[in-house]
Amino acid sequence: MSTVAQEPVPSVGSFGTLERKRVHENPGNQFQYPALHSLAAPHIDSFNAIFQGTDSSPSWISAALKDIPPKVVHDHLKGAKSAAYIEDSDEEDHGEQTSTNKLGNRIQFWIDSVDLTKPMANLGGDQSHIQRIYPSEARDCSTSYQGKLQAKVCWRVNHGPVLSDVCPMGYLPVMVKSNRCNTEHLSPKEHIRHREESEDFGGYFVINGNEKIVRLLIAQRRNYIMGINRPTFADRGPAYTTYGTSIRCVRPDQSSSTMTLHYLSNGVLTLRFYIDKREYLVPYMIILRALVDTSDRDVFLALARGDVENTFLTERIELLLRSFSPLGLFTQQQCLEYLGVRFHSALSLPEEYTPAQIGKELLRQCISVHVTDNQEKFNVLVAMAQKLYALVAGECSPDNADSAQNQEVLLPGQIYTGLLKENLEGYLDNILFRIRQDVSRGSRLCNFSDPVYVTRMLRRSNPDVGRKLHYFLSTGNLVSRSGLDLLQSGGFVIIAERINFLRYLAHFRCIHRGAFFAEMKTTTVRKLRPESWGFLCPVHTPDGSPCGLLNHLSYTCQVSHRTPDVSKLPGLLVSLGMSQVLHGHVSNPNHITVQLDGRVIGYCSPHLAVDIARKLRHLKVSKQHNLPLDMEIGYVPVSHGGQYPGLYLFTTPCRMVRPVKYLSSKANYDIVGSFEQVYMDIACVDEDVIPNVTTHQEYAPTYIMSVLANMTPFSDFNPSPRNMYQCQMGKQTMGTPAQALKCRSDNKLYVLQTGQTPIVRSRLHNAYAFDEYPNGTNACVAVISYTGYDMEDAMILNKSGHERGFAYGSVYKSELVDLTSQARRGGGPVTLQFGLGEMDEDSPARRTLDVDGLPFVGAHLKAGDAFYAFYDTERKRTVVKSYKGPEEGYVDSVRLLGQDDITRPLQRIKIVVRIPRAPLIGDKFSSRHGQKGVCSQKWPSVDMPFSESGVQPDVIINPHAFPSRMTIGMFVESMAAKAGAMHGNPQDCTPFQFSEDYTASEHFGEQLAKAGFNYYGNEPMYSGITGKEFEADIYFGVVYYQRLRHMVNDKFQVRSTGTINPLTRQPVKGRKRAGGIRFGEMERDSLIAHGTAYLLQDRLLHCSDYCQTHVCKLCGSIVSPVNVPSAFANPGSREFSKYKSVVECKTCATADGITVISLPYVFKYLASELGAMNIRMTLKVD
Amino acid sequence: MNAGNPPQMPTTGMPISMPVAMVYLCADCGEDNEIKPKEPIRCRTCGHRVLYKKRTARMVQFEAR
DSSP states (O other), X not given: OHHHHHSOOOOOOOOOHHHHHHHHHSOOSSOSOHHHHHHTHHHHHHHHHHHOOOSSSOOHHHHHHHHSOOEEEEOOOTTOTTOOOOOSTTOTTOOOHHHHHHHOOEEEEEEEEEEEOOOEEEOSSSGGGEEEOOHHHHHHHTOOOEEEEEEEEEEEEXXXXXXXXXXXXXXXXXXXXXXXXXXXXXXXXHHHHTTSOTTOOOOOEEETTEEEEEOEEEEEXXXXXXXXXOGGGGGGSTTEEEEEEEEEEEOTTSOEEEEEEEEETTSOEEEEEEETTEEEEEEHHHHHHHHSOOOHHHHHHHHHTTOTTOHHHHHHHHXXXXXXXXXOOOSHHHHHHHHHHHTTTTSOOOTTOXXXXXXXXXXXXXXXXXXXXXXXXXXXXXXXXXXHHHHHTTXXXXXXXXXXXXXXXXXXXXXXXXXXXXXXXXXXXXXXXXXXXXXXXXXXXXXXXXXXXXXXHHHHSOOOHHHHHHHHHHHOOOOOSSGGGOSOSSOOEEEOOOSSHHHHHHHHHEEEOOHHHHTOSOSGGGSOOGGGTTTBOSSOOOSSTTTTTEEEBOTTOEEOOOOOOOTTHHHHHHHHTOEEOOTTOOOOTTOEEEEETTEEEEEEOHHHHHHHHHHHHHHHHTTOTTOOTTOEEEEEOOOSSSSOOEEEEEOOTTOEEEEEEETTSSSOEXXXXXXXXXXXXXXXXXXXXXXXXXXXXXXXXXXGSOHHHHHSTTGGGSOHHHHHHHHXXXXXXXOOOOSOGGGOOOSEEEEETTOBOOSEEOTHHHHTTTTTSOOBEEEEEEEOOOSSOOOTTXXXXXXXXXXXXXXOEEEXXXXXXXXXXHSSSSSSSOOEEESOOSOOTTOGGGGTBOTTSSBOBTOEEOTTSEEEEEEETTTTEEEEEEOOOSSOEEEEEXXXXXXXXXXXXXXXXXXXXXXXXXXXXXXXXXXXXXXXXXXXXXXOGGGSOEETTOOOOSEEEOGXXXXXXXXXXXXXXXXXXXXXXXXXXOEEOOSSOOOSXXXXXXXXXXXXXXXXXXXXXXXXXXXXXXXXXXXXXXXXXXXEEEEXXXXXXXXXXXXXXXXXXXXXXXXXXXXXXXXXXXXXXXXXXXXXXXXXXXXXXXXXXXXXXXXXXXXXXXXOOSSSEEEEEGGGSOTTSTTOOSXXXXXXXXXXXXXXXXXXXXXXXXXXXXXXXXXHTTOOOOOOOO | OOTTSTTSOOXXXXXXXXXXXXXXXXXXXXXXXXEOXXXXXXXXXXXXXXXXXXXXXXXXXXXXX
């Protein structure tokens, strides 16, 4: 740091106003902010990978289609001609032609390929009118941005030719700026042409007009064996212990399957896995022996790895082997059949499959799915057992699932592929189901060799896969048979709210731990761990319930998305000295494993491993041997009770990686992952470098923070909670949500009318386009206790400043009107049409309504004014709907929305109303240092204090806001901006620039002195009321103030009388329904304590459920007095009259004891409830 | 209810006495579009399906406080 601090802090240059103006006037073909576009990369890359493969790896969806097990039906016809069917893939096991004969003709279905077209619309009637549609149209029309999904479904009867048909699969939502989006390659200029933001970076879906994002989630690191010591494991059954190892295996299509190996106290190991959310526990040995044709001896050698001296290990392996022998399974075939018989119903496989084939399919679908070769699966299982034994023996520690080392990111594309795969498979199953129905019914039409019959079946089995995905994106709920190996079934999708640009950005970088952990009582998952250094921002997490669960990626953190070709890597490692795994080969027990993406590829000595890791990294950074730069080389050294040693290489997608400077080579750009980082020597700043130890160094210490955290000026001067608060408040600021405001129709938009660029800004401010979306105002702030209205974080606004437009904002509310939904019959002919019908020219509604029944653009609307009108052709009358309000607003725009069906007239409109929101007393403001406050007065300008140069503050805050909060950054900002304003240059506020040798106050003090101000930032001021100079100098400077979106107009709640609950007759709650605020028990207590009995009665009785009721003095009941028609009443009673009814007590049968008392109505209700339970309540009434 | 030929057959008691054409702006190409009631919402130039209502020509005056 010293090197930075010695030289003067670099200036950020100019404000770039002219340059920006030039670009805005003539937007070019180049994006101005490439950094901005990389923020959404994890979303877009993962979506792109679904449909687009690379040379080394197929697209995710084609891998998924390949993974779907065969779908077969038989027609059970006796005289099937060519029944003998031999599957191409495994002919050797398919010799049983006799059984096939019984089954009759065989038809197999599969999906060959899936294609998603770019979003198109047919605007005319014929093909020539098909046009591309752009996201803005979907936003405007409140529809979804989706492309047509088509699948090539193939089938084959017996051994005949392959037939295929292209089936429409509905419309699938498309991610904006992905390779299936029409805006993919558009330049800023074209973006503007198509009514998008010029720098729109995509990554979201447009669903029903809303921008939706699939949240990034934390997942267990794939293909890495985790040691677990979890108390709940012991509850699984007798002999189960708390120990286990678990591996989340990921297939090439990015779907995963987790296996857990349990350790039982009787020496047995059990493997746990899931099929369609159902849990299965299978003895480890059966799986092991089913995978490979081995002997017990081979298994022993593989597990013990020559460590025969270790009696702890050998005894347990012996127990394991002995426990298996009673089953009497001696060969691989027997084991496969054993499994096949038991898993026959769990896996829905073709009827013709033999038990052994089913067993094989089970191994393919559920066991170590990240590798395909059975020998490799075997090796993975062996490695799991070895780690488990080491864990039980205490040789290694359990792995921490909450540490970033053992985590990766679950990307939107993965969930999307998983859902697609499942729904496509569901479609095939549906076809099978229908054909089976026909077969069992003996339908005459059922003829496999008739393509017409088959295609009819294809069409009939509702193939609307797109709608399922649409449902997922609109609700965030995962409807899935398998659960996709996820812990939660909802909350996957969030709306990308455009409150302001900061909020919008943060949505793309937020990463959630999972809904499952939100309910956990323990706080361990929420802890900030050193392993997440550089990947997850330590500052940017909300306070309150999601604290620590909802994190944000640091701004340099990337998510790997490629699946590189690593087939040459084992060879390279062998050339570096690694010895390969040979089956039955006894290796040295002291050697550690080398695993590549969860495949055991060899062994080497720990000493050699260090060497290999070092050489490999050098080769990687210098781009030799085609090694992927984001490959992780995680060497875990041998330790006593530490992490299980080994050399772990990862090249898979979805890992969190980040750039770090590599010191010992000229090519210094290295990418480091979260697994390897733990064992690497990365210096943060120059002082931290230890010669011959440190291999890497951070490019800048700010790399560890998120974009938002980096925006906090001088955050290194503030206590960390204040920086957290700023990250929260920055996202609630009324700012500039979008530049294409005219083209947007979001439900609610908050816009600051006169946003400014901050004078004090960090270096990243420009890189992330914050000047395009101003978020606040530079305000002159005096720290002074002046008016008495600034206690407790209240702040005073200068009334003249306010009148000049300081922090003036507007809210744009849009309303979609759909007449088809208001019509009495949906889907029929159009009965409602916009228009005035036969309305009088002088009708009051004509003040706001035009002849087309829509409001005038620019009309002023008060609550109750006519909003739009339509004519009901059925009832022959005009319906005028009124503006609900309650606030006054102006009609900003009226959009007429067309429909796909061109024969229908106008049915849908969207009206945007602008509601002016000048700052009011009670509105919330904040600086960028977690210092929020509420405006308590608009102080007249003449009474404001003024400085020697005559400057008045825009904002006055109380000095008490500082001592306890220690936000020194705000002081520094005040000084820096004051100097910057005087010298006309922006000030750099990137943290970690200053040191004890070169302080911030020194740096900015000099500048202030040069501008003729006091060196320390305070100055003499005069009272605006008396004109006298204050005894103390006042700290006076410029601070960037944000206006928060919490405004009194949205919050105030007042009522005297109003709606009541019909049952209890008490006031209802809720601001929307003009309800009251609960005057609760504690409030009641305080009134009692004050002895204010009248107030108590007023609040709890008169303003609530006051009621008068009859009570019978004789029996004391308030339930029994009833109205009796006078004809039936006791004629002797005094009030007897021919017409009036009389109140009589039903139990006493007289009206003599009836009197009227006042009560809370709930009391009366209670009496009748008790009466219903046969409990009599009596009142003693005198 | 065939909107392909709207001027045809005004059914008895049809409410809108005289079909008043309104001019709207296309959201995509910005062209003026004259649309009569019951006509589909389509820009005649580019076929876009979103049209904007023009700002009123009436004088808009509010009490300035």
